[in-house]
Structure formats: C-alpha cells, structure tokens
Amino acid sequence: MTKTILITGATSGFGRASARRFAAGGWRVIGTGRRADRLKELAEELGDVFLPLEVDMRDPEALGDLARLSAPWGDIDLLLNNAGLAPPTTPLPETEWSKLDQIIETNVTGLVALTRVLIPKLVERKGQIINLSSVAANYPYKGGAVYAGTKAFVRQFSLDLRCDLEGTGVRVTSVEPGMAETEFTLVRTGGDQSASDALYSNMNPMTAEDHAELFWWLANLPPHLNINSIELMPVNQSWAGFAVHREG
Template sequence: MSMLDPSTLTLLVTGATSGIGAATVRRFASAGARVVAVGRRAERLEALKAEFGDLIHPLVLDVRDEKATFEAFASLPAPFNAYNVVFANAGLALGLEPAYAADLEEWKTMVDTNITGLLVTVRASLPAMIERKQGHLVFTGSIAGDYSYPGANVYGATKAFVKQFSLNVWADVAGTGVRVTNIEPGLTETEFSMVRFGGDKERADKVYAGATPMTGEDIAEQVFFACTLPRHVNINRIQSMSSQQSFGPLAIKRDPV
C-alpha cells in the first residue's frame, strides 16, 4: 500500500490556534504539507507562521461569520487556494450543568460554533474540492456524540450532529474524489476543559487528575493517518479513548430506602 506524500497536501484547518487544531497544523507542516491555519487569535497564528515559514498561511477568521468565511476562502492566494484537505475542527464545550440549570447563551454558543461554524466551513470549501475531483473533509467529533453523560446535554447533541452530518455528506460525495472522516476522541487534555469551565484551572485540572489522557498530538496523528491513506480508501470514523477510559454503567437513580 502506497501512502500519500504529505508534501502533496494543502490543508485548511479551522480552530488552528490551540489543542487538536494547532497540533494538526504542526504534524502536517513538519511533514512538508502547506496549511491555511484559521483561527481568531492572530498572535497564535503568527507563531505558527514563524515556526514553519512559507508552509503556513495564517487566516484570522471566525467561521461562524458566513459572509466573511465565504469571502476569505474564495480569496486565498495560490498555492493555498488549491487545498485538498479541510479539517473543520473549530468547536467548544461550555458548562457542565444539567439541562434544567444550564445557561441558554452557552447552549446557543455551542450550537453556533459546533454546528453553524461547521456547516459554513463545509459549504464554503466543498464545491472547490468537488470541482477539482480531489479532497478530504475531516471533522472533529467526540465520543460524546455516541455516549451520554450528565451535563453533556447540548455539547453531546452537537457532536451527534457532527457524526451524522459527516456520514450524510459522505453519502453525497462518494465517487467524486472527495473523502469524509469524523475523528471522535475521548479524554484528551487540551484547552478544552479550561474553556468549558471559564478559565477555572483547578476545576479543569481535576478532569485529568490521576489519568493519562490523550493529547492534541495523539489526535493529530489520527488525522494524519486518515489523510495519507491511498485515495481509494475512506476512513468513515475514528473513535479513540485514553486507555484508562471506558464505558460507564447505566445510571439508576434509586429512591431513598
């Protein structure tokens, strides 16, 4: 089996300023791929540019902004405009309160970022790859899209949407030269929990205490694997967990005896 040469790949990576996104930019650029690094924090994008030079095109953008996203993707300079991998990675979790106590604004933000931002990214980038008859859409899902846990209400629902959307898009594009993969990590230590808990480091650290979680680099390696397989191979889903994580028992809320 002949793997694809990473230097033939040009990626467009959203959520590139931290965690899985930044690790993926570094993994591919270190292998010679070109990367359009998309995010909202200009200084972090410039740091990636300083690290890898002409292989990186920084793009300061909020993918929830439909008009700005379509315009930015359409005006990318050569050779970055010939992207053949789009990693729609931008997303977040906010809060861990039960549905009856959750912050409605946090729910809306998760929907806007995890769903609307994803849809805008795909619709703005996919037609060009279809026209070129070569491309790969990669999404960041989560095991939360399959397995429920208390407090995951809207976050888990958005990741279930990502999972089903990825499969439905694959049904649409099969045979066009475009592939679709959903990456579904479990326990992974990035800035994820810091964002979820509003910058509360102590609370965020407790999520990983006593465990060896996966890292952004671990997930980036999965993206790299899926994208460098021969073009006749499509990986529909990659679901992974820390080796210390598994499935929980079904909850039974018993009446007091």
C-alpha cells in the same frame, strides 16, 4: 506536488498540533482562529508554509472568503473541521442561552457553512474532509445535552455527506475522541485549572499530538480507502454504568 490543508481552530489543542505536524510533513497549512496573537506566534514558528487567517466560525462572510483564496492557498486538498466550543458541564436549565447559541453556531452552523462552500474545490482536487466529533456523540452524560448534541450532528453529517459526495473521490471521516488533555478542558471546567488537572490525574490521557498523528495517518491513506468514523480513547478510559435514582 505540495498539498494544502485548511485547519479551523488552529490556535490551540488539536488544531495547533496538526498545523505543526502537517507543516513538518511538507504541506502548506492555512490556520484559522479567533485569536490573532496565537496565529501570529504560529506563523513565526512555521514560516512561509503557514497562512494565518483570523476567522470566527460564526461569520458567514469570512467563511465564504476562505473559498476564494488565490493560488496556491486556494488549492485546498484537506479540510480539517477542528474548531469547536463547549459550555461548562452544567444542566441545560442552568446554562445561559447566549453560551448555547454560540456553541451551536460554531459547532454546527459554521462547520456546515464552511464545508459547503469548499466542496467544489475539494471535488475538483479529489480531496478530503475530516470532521471532529466526540465520544459524546455516542455516550450521554449529565450536562452534555447541547455539546453532545452538536457532536452527534457532526457524526451524522459526516456519514450523510459521504452519500452526497458519492463518485466524486472526496473522502469524509468523523473522528470521535475521548479524554484528551488540552486547553479545551479548561472551558469545560469553567476555567478551573485545579479541576482540569484533577480530571486527568494519574490516567495518562490522550494528547493533541496523538490526534495530529491520527489526522496525518488519515490524510496519507491510499485514496481509494475511506475511514467512515473512528472512535478513540486512552487505554485508561472506558464506560460507566447507568445512573439510577431511588425514591425516598
């Protein structure tokens, strides 16, 4: 039986790599995103197994429509909540509210709204939810108050959702990546390509394809197993010491 995955944020990075991986594995793939041109390119590449849908995670009506797709696309077995935004890493007082509001609406409100409307279908098919959190959910850093806060929410939401879905057969996993080189980093550096390149220079970061393989592994575990949360980093990334401010 052919399975179906819905991937939010399929226009780049983890989402695009995952669309390719699952299509190659014989799944039907629904890919959502805000950039119609990127979705069109991916549809031309993947063919009939890919359904491109231009959707903004801040649009409740559009998210509701995803729960009303006709068969076979409506038979969703896996929701990959990958879409997410982040502000440049500036302290909270220096960040425009409009940017922060967009991040909260996308990373938290949209993710919860979409998950909620798809739960009946996922319960019916004993499906799976993979939510993309971050190591930022666990380790604080300067300039990360809102982004890290949203990812901490995603982690806790995933764990508590498991409690709500007890006995349904639906699996829920929070995936918490460290340094991975994708377009997403450009956003964090305010579009500064040189700063993005410097961040990953000579440290062999993780890739979008690494994560696509992780999602594929999670999707193909025996159905009686649930990975509650999984944190991953490149070998060359570890933890920093505490910051200390000295007077005078």
